[in-house]
Amino acid sequence: MKKRCVCLPDQRFHNYLTRTVSARDLFRLKVKSCSILKSEILIFARSLCKKKPKETPSCSSCRRSSPPVFISLLSVRWEEERYEDGVKWKSLEHNGPYFPPEYQPLPDDVNFFYNGKKMKLSLAAEEVALFFAQMLDHEYTTKKVFRENFFKDWRKEMTRQERLVITDLEKCDFRELHAFHKDKVEARKALSKEEKQDQKDANQKIVDKYGYCLLDSHRERIGNFKLEPPGLFRGRGEHPKQGMLKKRIQPEDVIINCSKEATPPAPPAGHHWKDVRHDNTVTWLASWTENVQGSIKYIMLNANSKLKGEKDWEKYEVARKLKSCVDSIRDGYLRDLKSKQMVARQRAVALYFIDKLALRAGNEKEEGETADTVGCCSLRVEHITLHDELDGSECVVEFDFLGKDSIRYYNKVPVIKKVFKNIKLFMESKDPGDELFDRLNTALLNKHLSSLMPDLTAKVFRTYNASITLQQQLRQLTNKSDNVAEKLLSYNRANRAVAILCNHQRAPPKTFEQSMANLHSKIVARKEQLALAKTELKLRLYVRFVLFGVSMVDRKAAAVKRCEDQLLKMELQATDREENKQIALGTSKLNYLDPRISVAWCKNMDVPIEKIYNKTQREKFAWAIDMTEADFEF
């Protein structure tokens, strides 16, 4: 089905939505201005009409009638009423969260052994034991903290008798449980085609029932409609709580949020919700408090929803606004480097880092509750080393710390003299464990930033610098005359420059070396094939009048061409993959790069958008794909 875009003169984002709708759905929307829009839709709807109408719905605002045609992938912009400040919706209806299946007790022939003796565990203890057994192949289970936390929490689930017996994790033998789990995974893989299809159908039913909600009469996908199943907490890095038991969430733990008029979702039989609220200033549909960290978790909409899309658009608009005043803000913090006030100096240096290196803000964290990681404001003296001179540069700051997700940030950066001197000053008579910016925190920093520009916070710099870098790199790296494969390599390289700036790392894939070798051997094979094809082509040219018609020669020439193209493509792919070994592009693509830059680039370069964004990404960025012209500038 062809996509059709109805454009209103005003292209502000809130007029926008893409979705599969029926004509009837369209009319249920509160369409304010119906002149251009409604007639356009009607024309389009009529052109798609195949079935005879059963009834004739009419538009709520103009009372025009139209047959109930079903339009697929119609992309529409319309004017919806803007809500007053803070209000996120007028109506919200959903079926509540999906609960994970109950625990299935182990069969009798699968046993846990303690100190070499078979031991039948109570249901609760058995379930938790299985959590551990399932993870035996994982490095986690070798870590002291993980084992201790697990054991402590496991004992809490045991009966008094079990607790008396099981006093040492080392004496526990989970091997049968582990094997049982592995068999189960294998069995699932080995299911017949039909059985797999049945599974799929069953899953689809769950998605159909729980995966969507009705928000202001739009059917929207929910991002995480399944409650998190119980298990062992897997923190990142040296997390002090790793291995603790994540308890099963009961309906009594769950708060439901929906509109007053809606029928609230029914709790599972014999249960009740913790609360049912009607708060339209928030976007979540359900929430619960998780037991390991005590934080609140939410069920929210999918990234392709209007609510999330609008927010995303706003984020990039703020970053673009920063573009127009970043020069004066830079002047400001460079001036502040000489301020008489210590706070201002610290703030200036922190901003210099955040702007130049795209560091995160660095909120303070509760000690001992999480892994020891830092961001800009929470940097400690031990995380930086100053070099008056290093590798031919003066005033070099060496950073070495663990950031978000315990990903290491290591960088040697030449800085301007004033910054260097200030850092020296901040470090004076401090211990390695002391804070570098002892007068500064993120609240202070953000307060200052918002006084410079409305909505400006520390993280906007990351968005701004990421997006502007992509735009610059794309301009620098791509030529209109390149072929698509070359253009894509350039795009990925631009993307990679951003990922490096933002320090988006990944563990090198386990199979990396192998797959790289495979690719290289394929390239070698292709080269041989090409050489052969070329020889044959020459031969055929030579004997063209004797043995072959001209077309045969043409065909061979085409084969050579095809072979050359494929070889080139593979070589580019190899370069791309090699450069990408430890770098993750996805995070920046999804969260930092204004999609309109990529869309405009695709239009300018005649690259199909599908080469850049997969289906999910296209859905998330539908707003940008739809509204962006080739001349867009970030």
Add this chain to the structure above:
DNA sequence: AGCGATACTTAGAAGACGGGAA
């Protein structure tokens, strides 16, 4: 100012899927 609660974005890992080579 400091703090805890809250809401929402950003993040890498793991698991599921599916398309091409053998």
Add this chain to the structure above:
DNA sequence: TTCCCGTCTTCTAAGTATCGCT
């Protein structure tokens, strides 16, 4: 047709930021 590997999708942890209270 099967199997393998890269890509997509899901999962949920870990950040940022703000607000209201003391």
